[in-house]
Amino acid sequence: xxxxxxxxxxxxxxxxxxxTVSTAASLTDAFKEIGPKFEASQPGATVRFNFAASxxxxxxxxxxxxxxVFAIADQDTMDRAAAQKLIEPASRKIFATNTLVLVxxxxxxPSLKSLQDLTGAAVRRIAIGKPATVPAGRxxxxxxxxxxxxxxxxxxxxxxxxxxxxxxxVGRGEVEAGFVYxxxxxxxxxxxxxxxxxxxxTPVSYPVAVVSDSAHKAVAQNFVNFLSTDAAQQVLAxxxxxxx
Numbered sequence: 001x002x003x004x005x006x007x008x009x010x011x012x013x014x015x016x017x018x019x020t021v022s023t024a025a026s027l028t029d030a031f032k033e034i035g036p037k038f039e040a041s042q043p044g045a046t047v048r049f050n051f052a053a054s055x056x057x058x059x060x061x062x063x064x065x066x067x068x069v070f071a072i073a074d075q076d077t078m079d080r081a082a083a084q085k086l087i088e089p090a091s092r093k094i095f096a097t098n099t100l101v102l103v104x105x106x107x108x109x110p111s112l113k114s115l116q117d118l119t120g121a122a123v124r125r126i127a128i129g130k131p132a133t134v135p136a137g138r139x140x141x142x143x144x145x146x147x148x149x150x151x152x153x154x155x156x157x158x159x160x161x162x163x164x165x166x167x168x169x170v171g172r173g174e175v176e177a178g179f180v181y182x183x184x185x186x187x188x189x190x191x192x193x194x195x196x197x198x199x200x201x202t203p204v205s206y207p208v209a210v211v212s213d214s215a216h217k218a219v220a221q222n223f224v225n226f227l228s229t230d231a232a233q234q235v236l237a238x239x240x241x242x243x244x
Contacts, residue, residue, distance in 0.1 A: 017216045019068035019223060022050040022057040024135070024206070025162040026073055026098070026181050030239040037235070038226045045219045053162045055133030061086050061211060068220040071208040071227070073098070073163075073181075074135035078207040087209035088217070095227040096206040097242035099182040100139045103192040105173045112195045115147050118156070118177060127158045127169040127178035136163040139201040140179040146200030167192065183240040205244070 023031055028051050035047045050057065050065075054072035058081055061067050070087055072078060081087045104112050110122035118126060129137030137159070144150040160166045163180050170178040171191040181204065185194050208227055210220040226232055233243065 017044060017219045018046045018048060019214070019216050019219050020048050020050060020066060021069040021071060021223065022052070022061065022065070022067045022211075023069075023071040024054050024057075024073040025051050025164045026136070026184055027051070027071065027206070028164070029187060030183075030236050030241065031071075033235045033238075034227070034232050037231050038223055041226065041231075042219065042222055045222070047223060053129065053134045055130075055135075056161075058086075059133075064213075066213075066215070067211045068214040068216055069208065069223050070211055071095070071206065072135065073204065073206055074138065075202075075205060075207055076138065077135060078209065081209070086212055088212055089209075091210040091221055091224055092207055093209075093224065093228070094205045094244040095208050095224075095232075096236050096244060098204040098206065098240075099197050099242075100136065100143065100179060100201060100204055101182050101185055101197050102177060102195045103167075103170050103180055103185050104177050104195055105170055106188075106190045106193050108173065109193055110176050112177060114196070115144070115149060115198055118149065118153055123176040124156065125158050125169075125175040125177075126153060126156045127160055127166040127175040129163050129166055129179070130159045130161060134160070134162060135204075136166070136179060136181060139204060142201035143179070143198045144200075147198070186240045206241075 054077040128140045131137040131141045166178045167184045169175045214220045
């Protein structure tokens with residue numbers, strides 16, 4: 001019995017704890033770099049990511065998906081998670097910010113100068129995230145509604161399942177314009193051109209929280225805390241995210 005107890009205390013006998021982080025598609029590149037840094041700081045822990053639109057991720061958690069951390073691109077979706085008691089309220093915090101931008105193809109774009117230019121004949125299709133599930137789509141809707149252009153432009157919308165899909169449409173020249181985050185536009189280099197950062201929407205901030213049904217809450221909380229460290233913030237800054 002004593003030998004068995006000693007065996008349990010040996011470092012190599014401790015079972016690793018894997019956490020699943022469901023996170024917004026716009027965080028894909030940054031989190032893929034942050035993951036190994038977190039694992040290095042947390043011996044025995046591993047992290048896997050589930051990237052998708054924030055609204056889709058919320059639906060998955062509500063339906064019982066085994067998720068430990070929820071990190072997304074808007075406060076509204078996190079508010080809904082809190083209302084459904086899907087997250088630990090005390091763990092919730094903002095860890096990054098971003099900017100919504102209007103983009104056009106890097107080559108042969110319509111040379112947009114303003115939101116009003118989207119009404120012109122040169123713009124036949126505008127890619128936006130689905131407002132019901134994609135935070136960038138909701139920010140876009142707020143912006144265009146504020147500019148009294150939402151109803152006018154609605155026939156031109158090509159609705160995408162994520163901000164990355166919007167970016168792909170613009171980068172391939174399948175649409176004449178689209179609304180994405182500055183961080184995503186930066187990744188595509190000269191394939192897309194940033195036209196402007198429109199006003200008229202709530203600030204783009206990224207909240208994170210531990211999921212209520214997490215089986216590894218201590219490790220999950222450590223990941224949430226890690227996002228505020230210099231190591232994580234440096235990676236986020238590298239990809240264009242702002243400080244909270």
